[in-house]
Structure formats: structure tokens, C-alpha cells
Amino acid sequence: MSVGTAVTDQSYSQQELLDIFDITDPKVRSVFLNSAIERRFLTVPPRDADGAVLPEVQGELLAKHKRLALDMGARAIRTCLENAGIDLADIDYLCCTTTTGFLTPGLSAHLIRDMGILPRTSRVDVVGMGCNAGLNALNATSSWAMANPGKVAVMLCAEACSAAYVIDGTMRTAVVNSLFGDGAAAIALIADPPDAAYGGPSDVPPEPGGPRILGFASHLITDAIGAMRYDWDDEQGKFSFYLDPEVPYVVGANAEQVVDRLLAGAGLRRSDIAHWLVHSGGKKVIDAVRVNLRLTRHDVRHTTGVLRDYGNLSSGSFLFSYERLLQERVTKAGDYGVLMTMGPGSTIETALVQW
Secondary structure (H helix, E strand, O other), X not given: OEEEEEOOOOEEEHHHHHHHOXXXXXXXXXXXXXXXXXXXXXXXXXXXXXOOEOOOOHHHHHHHHHHHHHHHHHHHHHHHHHHHOOOHHHEEEEEEEEOOOOOOOOHHHHHHHHHOOOOOXXXXXXXXXXXXXXXXXXXXXXXXXXXXXXXXXXXXXXXXXXXXXXXXXXXXXXXXXXXXXOEEEEEEEEOOOOOOOOOOOOOOOOOOOOOEEEEEEEEEOHHHOOOEEEEEEOOOOEEEEEEOOOHHHHHHHHHHHHHHXXXXXXXXXXXXXXXXXXXXXXXXXXXXXXXXXXXXXXXXHHXXXXXXXXXXXXXXXXXXXXXXXXHHOOOOOOOEEEEEEEEOOOEEEEEEEEO
């Protein structure tokens, strides 16, 4: 039905972040300045009287995650509902996904209370699945919508990446620190009753006129289960995210089989796809996917644009790209689109949609 996004208050250029954290190592600086990222929204740690960044213990990071995720999440949901012309009281199901912090009860319960969403609302929280989680959650949310025709389901991706940083000067953390940003995105879904007037892939749905989800396909790269992961850092006393340098090549090498399986189920080929919305995982990841799927730079323009303006927003990145596609107003009735996310597992998730 609609999409809505939100970010935190302050954005920084990569050079500004290098200055704030007083990073002088030439190799680390090169990682930041050659990331294809111009600005990111982040909530940097507090600083002392001399401007030096103060360390944040894990408890403070968890509190930051809760504060930022709830604020961004609420704003993204409100924008999503406004764009659809519906009210908070219309929400029947709320699915929240995040990887940048842990809460019990989860984000969904806090949002229902804080926003005044009806307490009867069904909910689920998807925690710890990483950058691919948006499509995992969309699969579950769309399944609920299909099982409950006419009811509104809302999915929220809320990632406070500012609450998941370790600053220790190593190249391991430098790659992560150069990449991620804060952001939240919400999407609203509704399923028509079984006796709706359309049903075949070539039919055009009635209002609200958004794309229909036709199917999903997943691929778990079991040999690379440790390529993207959270580890506990005893020295730092907090969680530390790890990205294997081989991730772009692992993802790229497996992209074709899962996309072709997704399309084969609908009798389609890659040339039938008008719109590609790929997770903004990083410059090398995007290039690897683009080359292996034989996509043009125009095909991934929103993916690279979101990376440039926001960095990697983890699970919600693909919805920021989707929002930009809608703002272009270039989609036509009958157009097919592929959504693609990649993350820990290592996992590639895909969805096929049609306008």
C-alpha cells in the first residue's frame, strides 16, 4: 500500500567522521574515503571538553538502540500510514526487524504502547538476522496478510547502527565503521479476498494500485556461515560485527542461482524485469551482484544512490531504494520488479513483485 522512511537527526561526511574519531591510519582512512559513501546519518558518542569521543559501554549502546529505533520507527510508520491514507487504528499486524540491539519485550510492544496502536494488534519481532532480514520479515508479513484478507499488516525495519560500533583502530572494525548508517523504513500491505476479480500474473490489481508480491526465493550459503557475524569482544566488553573480505565475491557467485529460481517459478527471464531493488551492502557487493546478474548501472541506480546518501542501512536499505523508485513515477502497470537482500548466514533473499 505504501512505504515510509526515517533517519536520525545528524548526517556526516566520511571526512567529518574521520576527524571526529581522530582516525589517522592511512589504510583506515582509505577504507572510509573509497567507500562510495558521501554522507551517513549517525548519532556519534558524546565528547569531552577537548572534543575527544567518549567510550560507550554495551549497556549504553543498548539504551541508544532502544531510543533511536523507537524514534525512527515511529516516524517511519506514521509516514507510511499517511502515504496510504490510513490511521494507527487500522493496523492489525506489526512485524519489527532489527539487528543493532536487543530488547525484551521487543520493538513491536514498545511501539504499540508508545504510539497508541491498538493493544489487540498481532505482532512479531525478527531479531539478529542482519541485512537480509527485511525480506525474511516481508515474507512473514505478506503471509499473514494473505491469511487475513482485508486486514492491514505493517512491517518495520529499524536499524540504529550507531549503537553497534566498536572503535579500536583495527582494520576489522574499520570496514564496519566506514559503512553503516542509522535508518528505519516501514511498509504497509493488504491482501484482497480470494474472490477478487483478478488472479493471474498478467492481471492488474485494483486500488490501492501498489505492486503485488508474487513470490520469494532464498539461498543459504552454508560454507560462508561465519562470513558476517556478531562476536563478543572481551577486551572491549561489547559486541563486534565482523565482515569477511570475501563477502562480495561469495554473494556475487551465488546471486544468479537464487534469482533465476525466483524467476523460473513465474516463467520469467532476467530480461523481463524492469526494476531491480538490491540491498545497498557496499560498493564491492553491489558491483559483484551487478556483474554476475549482468545488470546495468542504471538498473542499480537507487541501490548506489542510497549507499551514497545513507550508507548501508542494514535490513531497511532496500525499502529506501523502493521509496526512490516510487518517487520517480516510472513504474507502469504490468512491470515486474525484483527485490534482493544479502546478509549473515550467508544468505541471499529475493522477492518478485508486479505493478
